[in-house]
Amino acid sequence: MKKLCCSSDQNKDIISYLPDPIRSHIVSSLPMKDALRTKTLSRRWRNVCSSLSTLEFSQYDFRNSNSKCDFKDLVDETLHFHDGSDIQKFSLAITIDDTYIHSRRANSWIYFALQHNVQHLTLRFWVSLPVKLLRLPCCLFTSTTLSVLHLYCYYGCDLEWPTNIKFPMVKYFHLEEVTFYDENVTNKIFSSCTFPVLEDLLVVHCSFNSSGTLSISIPSIKFLQLIWEKDHMVNLSIPFIRKIDYQCQSPPNMSCESLSSLLSACFQFPVPEAITNDSTFYSSVRKILIGLHNVNSLDLSEGVIESIARDPDVLAHLPGSYCSLEELYLEIIPTENFVKVIPFLLRIYPNLKRLYISVYEPENY
Helix, strand or coil: CCCCCCCHHHHCCCHHHCCHHHHHHHHHCCCHHHHHHHHHCCHHHCCHHHHCCEEEEEHHHHHCCCCCCCHHHHHHHHHHCCCCCCCCEEEEEEEECCCCCCHHHHHHHHHHHHHCCCCEEEEEEEECCCCCEEECCHHHHHCCCCCEEEEEECCCCEEECCCCCCCCCCCEEEEECCEECCHHHHHHHCECCCCCCCCEEEEECCEECCCCEEEEECCCCCEEEEECCCCCEEEECCCCCCEEEEECCCCCEECHHHHHHCCEEEEECCCCHHHCCCHHHHHHHHHHHHHCCCCCEEEECHHHHHHHHHCCCHHHHCCCCCCCCCEEEEEECCCHHHHHHHHHHHHHCCCCCEEEEEECCCCCC
16 A cells, blocks of 8 residues: 655645635635734735625724724725725724714715625714714715615714715615704605615614604505604504514504504503593504504503503404414503403404413502
8 A cells, every 4th residue: 555645735725825706705704803814814815805895894893802903094904905896785883083083084984885886884873072963975875776774873973964865775774873853854764755665664762853753654664663762753654564663652653554564563662651641642552453454473562551451442443353363472560451451352363373471560660
């Protein structure tokens, strides 16, 4: 039997001699700060990050690393040596101030992503005084390549909206902690004129100081999530919606088309202690329950259940049964009212397969 010999080729760094596209694909699966560190391995790795289609820059992740490089210089260098190919995903998480990262510099990074046909854009901003008003590139608000947009503005970072806003290709839009001062801007943003193909809309902990009412009229929406603590009136006209996650202080005013279109629904708001005699509150809850003809999964909080118990017209107006519902999630407080409502709900949902009950007792109840 012949003895096998190891050639010098077998001792080579195999990964380094892979074709550039393959090495770039491998590096793209790493966290951004680790991907950028590969440039120091050898000359063959120097430009491996230049063709990455996913670029994620977090000032806070970088701050926790052992690198001695400056964060903003690293971002500048990475974008400078980019090979010009399209960027699929671009993420930026930074604090904007007048000393370290100025808004003009941040805008140049965002502009770079837009110029390279970015499709998924995530922007997370914190501010440091005296910066208060954040102005983003105008071309962001008219991008024809964006399909997914996440926009977060934390701790008093106020966003200035331009007069021309149009997102013709955005299907997923997530807003968090954004404050709206101008009612005209608010009405423009949450309309089909601005989002003609929008399917998923998430509005979380935002404020609408210019008006007590938020109106959303975008027929293309399939999923809607609204979460905030302030008491804003909400009008929804979304005829083809399939799923809603609504966690606010008072029930929304929904069109009958929107309610009958829902297949999955979550309605959560607190017990209306201070508005016991508010007929609008109870009529809104009643309208929601009556209109949910086709829903197969339903999540109701203690506020909804207490409204049913207090409203004498609910029993008279609700149909005898809803055959579509299969899953029911209830959050209840152990009181006589809640105990009375559960048999009523079981009676009108005869085809129920799964029932989940969460019982708790609030501190001030």
